[in-house]
Amino acid sequence: MDDLQVKSKKVEGTYKIFDEIAKNYDFLNHLLSGGIDKRWRLKLVKNLPQKQNLVVLDVACGTGDLSIALTSSPMVKKIIGIDLSTKMLDIGKEKILKLHLGKKIDLQVRDGADLQFESEFDVVTIAFGIRNFNDVPKGLQSMYDALKTGGQLMVMEFSLPKSKILRAAHLFYFRRILPFVGNLISGHIDAYTYLNKSVEDFPYGDKFLKLMSDAKFQKLKTVSLTGGIATIYIGEKLVD
Numbered sequence: 456m457d458d459l460q461v462k463s464k465k466v467e468g469t470y471k472i473f474d475e476i477a478k479n480y481d482f483l484n485h486l487l488s489g490g491i492d493k494r495w496r497l498k499l500v501k502n503l504p505q506k507q508n509l510v511v512l513d514v515a516c517g518t519g520d521l522s523i524a525l526t527s528s529p530m531v532k533k534i535i536g537i538d539l540s541t542k543m544l545d546i547g548k549e550k551i552l553k554l555h556l557g558k559k560i561d562l563q564v565r566d567g568a569d570l571q572f573e574s575e576f577d578v579v580t581i582a583f584g585i586r587n588f589n590d591v592p593k594g595l596q597s598m599y600d601a602l603k604t605g606g607q608l609m610v611m612e613f614s615l616p617k618s619k620i621l622r623a624a625h626l627f628y629f630r631r632i633l634p635f636v637g638n639l640i641s642g643h644i645d646a647y648t649y650l651n652k653s654v655e656d657f658p659y660g661d662k663f664l665k666l667m668s669d670a671k672f673q674k675l676k677t678v679s680l681t682g683g684i685a686t687i688y689i690g691e692k693l694v695d
């Protein structure tokens with residue numbers, strides 16, 4: 456068992472934490488990121504493949520913010536959002552109903568690490584979800600299988616800035632301020648302490664690209680967000 460699997464064993468069943476914080480998730484997300492998460496999602500949308508009628512699978516879609524942002528692209532025809540937390544999905548369904556997007560977005564309960572889709576999607580997206588998986592390589596493999604040949608995986612995940620000053624400031628915020636405010640407002644004893652630990656433990660940059668390459672993704676590239684606080688990793692499925 457390699458280092459990554461040992462670390463990820465600790466987070467088995469973390470979707471259950473999201474059931475407990477679902478009610479406050481959107482509010483805290485926008486508060487703790489200063490609203491920047493909305494811009495990050497739109498940046499991902501800008502990097503979609505330039506093809507018509509894209510059918511997109513949004514893995515670990517949570518309350519559906521990325522699924523909803525994806526509808527702003529004229530290239531996107533249909534989105535299936537999946538997540539294991541029924542409470543997060545319920546909030547997503549309410550938002551989709553209010554926005555009259557029910558024909559375009561379909562939310563389903565499903566395990567991202569065992570998707571059981573075969574070559575069905577043009578694009579698979581996952582935002583701030585993969586670090587919660589118990590088995591990251593298995594999750595990447597499952598997403599690979601879900602893509603059509605020529606399809607594109609887009610992973611958005613927290614990372615750490617390269618600049619020493621920015622990194623120190625960011626770590627201070629992540630270790631001291633975010634867990635305190637997050638746990639206080641969510642009423643959960645340690646959900647947001649888990650968030651900061653899961654980000655620091657998770658492989659980012661070249662280490663994450665290596666995991667994508669091991670899962671057979673090719674034409675790998677990254678888009679750095681806000682000085683490296685988050686990164687979009689992009690790879691293509693070129694062979695079956």
Ligand SMILES: C[S@@+](CC[C@H](N)C(=O)[O-])C[C@H]1O[C@@H](n2cnc3c(N)ncnc32)[C@H](O)[C@@H]1O
Pocket residue numbers: 469470471473474484514515516517518519520521537538539540543565566567568581582583584587588589
């Ligand atoms: C931080 S939230 C991200 C939600 C959304 N993508 C966003 O950008 O706001 C992480 C989500 O991953 C989901 N999750 C964790 N493990 C999962 C799994 N094995 N399969 C599907 N979803 C999972 C959680 O339930 C939670 O909704």
